Amino acid sequence: MSKTNYLFHAFLIAIFLLVFSCQKNETNEVLFQKEEPVKEDATKAWLHKVEHYKKDKNYLSVFHNYYNDKIKEKKYLEAAEVLDFACVYLADSYDFNDQFMTKVKEFDTRYRHKVPELKTTFVDAYLANYYFDKYNLKKACEYFKKITTLEPDDYNSCYNIARAYYDLSYIYYIMGKQNLSLLANQKSFEYFSKIDNPKGLAFVYSNYANIYTAIGDKKRAIQNADKAIQAYKKIDNTYNVYIGLINKISIYEYLKDKRERPLIDSVYQAFISSNDESKILKIKIFDFKAENLIHENRLLEAKKILNDLKPVVEEIDSDDLTQEYKLTSALYEIKKNPNYSNFADIKKTLPTLISNQQYEKVNMLYGVLQNSAIQNKDYKTALAYEAQKKIIADSIGSIITRVKTVELEKKYQTEKKAQELKIKEQTITNKNTTIALLCASLIGILLINFAFNLKQKQKKLKLEKENTQLYTKQLLEKTEEERKRIASDLHDSVSHELLSLKNSFEEKTEITSQKIDAIINDIRSISRNLHPIMFDKIGLKESINQMTERAESVNNFMVTAEIDYHRVLSSSDELQIYRIVQEALSNIIKYADAIAAKISITENENSIIIEIKDNGKGFNVEETLNSKSSFGLHNIIERSRAIGGQANITSNTNGTIITIDIKKAQ
Structure with a gap:
C-alpha cells in the first residue's frame, strides 16, 4: 500500500467524522427502544442465561431436547429463539462442534423460511464466525453482508445489523481494505446509535483504534482504544474491559510502543487476582504474558504458562487461538534453542492464510520465522522475511516496517562487508573491484531513492488537492441538503400554520392581518435564501x-x-x-x-x-x-x-x- 493510500484513508476518516459531527443530531437519533422482556417458560429462561452455558456441562443437552420439542410442535419461532441464544454463546466461545453445526445447517435449510427474516440473522452470524475462525475471510464477509442488506424493525434486529457491520469492518481491517473497514464501521456506529447501545459504541471505538493503527496514526489509535475501555467500564462489562485492554496491547505491539510490556504485566496481574474463569481471556492474556517472559529470557516461567495453557487451548479447539498458541510456543523454542527449525506447521499454514487474506496472522508467522533467522545471525534470510512482512504489512496499511527494514539491512550490509574484507585480504584486485561495485550500488540506491521520494511527494500533493476538493464538495452538498430541509419545513409547515392562525381569528383586525402577513413574507424570504424555490x-x-x-x-x-x-x-x-x-x-x-x-x-x-x-x-x-x-x-x-x-x-x-x-x- 502506497503513502498516497495512507493519506486517502486518513482523509476518509476525517470526512466521516466531520460529516458525522454535523449530522449526529439528525441521523443518529434513537429510533428503537429496548423492549420489556417477555415472560419465558422455565427451560427457555434457563437457556437464555449465559452463565448456565459457561458453567453447566448439560447446557447443550438441555438445548437440544428443548429445540427438538419445539420443532416437533411446529413452534418454529420459539425454536429459532433458543437457537439464537446458543449460536451467540457458542460463537463467542469459539465452539463450532459438529453436532451443533449440523443443527444450525438443518434449521437453515428446512425451517428458516418459516420464521421472519429478521429473526434468523443469527444463522448467518454463526456461520460467518465459523469461517472467520477457519481463516476463510471471504466466506465470512459473504454471510455478514447478507445481514447488512436488511433494515431493522425493532431493537434486537437493529443490534444484529449493527453488530454485523462491526464484524465486517474488523474483517476488512484484517484484509487491509481500510476504506471499506471505515465505511462499515461508520454504518455500525449509526445503527448502534439508533438503539443507544453503549457496548456497541465501544465496539466501534475498538475498530477505529484498529483502523488508525493500520494507517500509522498512533495518537488516535490509542485514544480510541482508551475510549472503548472507558465505555466498557461505564457499563460494568469486565469481560470486554479485558478485551479492550488486549486490543490496546496489540496496538502497542504493532506500533512497537515501549508501554506494551508494562501493560501486559498489569493486565496479567489483574486477571490473576480477579479469579475470572473465562477461558478465552485466559488464552489471550497468558499468551501475551508468555511472550513477555520469553523476551525477558525468563524461559522457565514462560514454559510454565505455556504448559498451563495447553489443555485450555485443546479444549477450546479454535483454529485461530490454536495458531496463536503455536506461534508463542515457537518463539519459546527459538529462544531456548537458536538452531530450532521445526517450522513445518507454520510454513504449511502460510499459503492458506495468504489466499484468505489473513494478513495480520501472516505477518505474525513471518515474524516468528524472522526471529529464528536473527537468533542464528542469518541476517540475509531475516531481511528476506522482513521484505515479505513489509508486503503483507502494507496490505493492512502499515508504515512501521520501514524502520525495521533499515535496521536489518544495516546488519546485513555489515555482515556482507565483513565477508568482503576477508576476500580483500587474499587479493588486491578483488578488493578494488568489490569497493567499486559497492560504491556504484550505493550511488544507484541513493538516486533511485531520490527519484522515488520525489514521485511520492508529487502524488501526495495531487492526492491532498483531490481529497480537499472532495471533502469540500461533500460538505457543501450536505449543507445544501440541510438548507433544503429547513426551507421546506418553514414553507410547508410554519407558513401554513400562520395562515391557519390568521383565518382562525374570530375578530380580525387590519393590524393583526398585516403583522401575520409580514411574518409569512419574512419566513418565505428566509426559506428562499436557505434554498431557492423550484431550483x-x-x-x-x-x-x-x-x-x-x-x-x-x-x-x-x-x-x-x-x-x-x-x-x-x-x-x-x-x-x-x-x-x-x-x-x-x-x-x-x-x-x-x-x-x-x-x-x-x-x-x-x-x-x-x-x-x-x-x-x-x-x-x-x-x-x-x-x-x-x-x-x-x-x-x-x-x-x-x-x-x-x-x-x-x-x-x-x-x-x-x-x-x-x-x-x-x-
Whole structure:
C-alpha cells in the first residue's frame, strides 16, 4: 500500500467524522427502544442465561431436547429463539462442534423460511464466525453482508445489523481494505446509535483504534482504544474491559510502543487476582504474558504458562487461538534453542492464510520465522522475511516496517562487508573491484531513492488537492441538503400554520392581518435564501434571474444578468454556481457602495466562464483574504474548487471583478 493510500484513508476518516459531527443530531437519533422482556417458560429462561452455558456441562443437552420439542410442535419461532441464544454463546466461545453445526445447517435449510427474516440473522452470524475462525475471510464477509442488506424493525434486529457491520469492518481491517473497514464501521456506529447501545459504541471505538493503527496514526489509535475501555467500564462489562485492554496491547505491539510490556504485566496481574474463569481471556492474556517472559529470557516461567495453557487451548479447539498458541510456543523454542527449525506447521499454514487474506496472522508467522533467522545471525534470510512482512504489512496499511527494514539491512550490509574484507585480504584486485561495485550500488540506491521520494511527494500533493476538493464538495452538498430541509419545513409547515392562525381569528383586525402577513413574507424570504424555490425544476438560469429581480426590487440597485448556458453540469454543481453568485451579490450590496452590477455566464467548448462585476469602491484583495472577515470570499473560492473551477478576484477603485473558470468534464 502506497503513502498516497495512507493519506486517502486518513482523509476518509476525517470526512466521516466531520460529516458525522454535523449530522449526529439528525441521523443518529434513537429510533428503537429496548423492549420489556417477555415472560419465558422455565427451560427457555434457563437457556437464555449465559452463565448456565459457561458453567453447566448439560447446557447443550438441555438445548437440544428443548429445540427438538419445539420443532416437533411446529413452534418454529420459539425454536429459532433458543437457537439464537446458543449460536451467540457458542460463537463467542469459539465452539463450532459438529453436532451443533449440523443443527444450525438443518434449521437453515428446512425451517428458516418459516420464521421472519429478521429473526434468523443469527444463522448467518454463526456461520460467518465459523469461517472467520477457519481463516476463510471471504466466506465470512459473504454471510455478514447478507445481514447488512436488511433494515431493522425493532431493537434486537437493529443490534444484529449493527453488530454485523462491526464484524465486517474488523474483517476488512484484517484484509487491509481500510476504506471499506471505515465505511462499515461508520454504518455500525449509526445503527448502534439508533438503539443507544453503549457496548456497541465501544465496539466501534475498538475498530477505529484498529483502523488508525493500520494507517500509522498512533495518537488516535490509542485514544480510541482508551475510549472503548472507558465505555466498557461505564457499563460494568469486565469481560470486554479485558478485551479492550488486549486490543490496546496489540496496538502497542504493532506500533512497537515501549508501554506494551508494562501493560501486559498489569493486565496479567489483574486477571490473576480477579479469579475470572473465562477461558478465552485466559488464552489471550497468558499468551501475551508468555511472550513477555520469553523476551525477558525468563524461559522457565514462560514454559510454565505455556504448559498451563495447553489443555485450555485443546479444549477450546479454535483454529485461530490454536495458531496463536503455536506461534508463542515457537518463539519459546527459538529462544531456548537458536538452531530450532521445526517450522513445518507454520510454513504449511502460510499459503492458506495468504489466499484468505489473513494478513495480520501472516505477518505474525513471518515474524516468528524472522526471529529464528536473527537468533542464528542469518541476517540475509531475516531481511528476506522482513521484505515479505513489509508486503503483507502494507496490505493492512502499515508504515512501521520501514524502520525495521533499515535496521536489518544495516546488519546485513555489515555482515556482507565483513565477508568482503576477508576476500580483500587474499587479493588486491578483488578488493578494488568489490569497493567499486559497492560504491556504484550505493550511488544507484541513493538516486533511485531520490527519484522515488520525489514521485511520492508529487502524488501526495495531487492526492491532498483531490481529497480537499472532495471533502469540500461533500460538505457543501450536505449543507445544501440541510438548507433544503429547513426551507421546506418553514414553507410547508410554519407558513401554513400562520395562515391557519390568521383565518382562525374570530375578530380580525387590519393590524393583526398585516403583522401575520409580514411574518409569512419574512419566513418565505428566509426559506428562499436557505434554498431557492423550484431550483431543480426551473434550473440555474431562471433561478439567477429571479435572484437579480429580488435584489433590484429590495435594494434599489441595478443588476443585469447575461446567461448563455445549456445545463451541462449536474444539478448539485449548478446549485454551487447559484450560491457563488448569491454570495458575490450579497457582498456587493453590503460593502461595495456600488450602484450597478452585472452577472454573466458564458459556455464555450471546453469550459464555463462566470463573471460578476460591480462599479463599487473596491478593496485590497490580498489583505482582505488574509483577514478574519473574509468568510464570503473564501466561500466563493472553496465552492469554485469543489466543482472543479478556479476563482480569480481583482479589485481597484473602479470596482471589483470575480471570474470563475470551470472546466467541462471530458
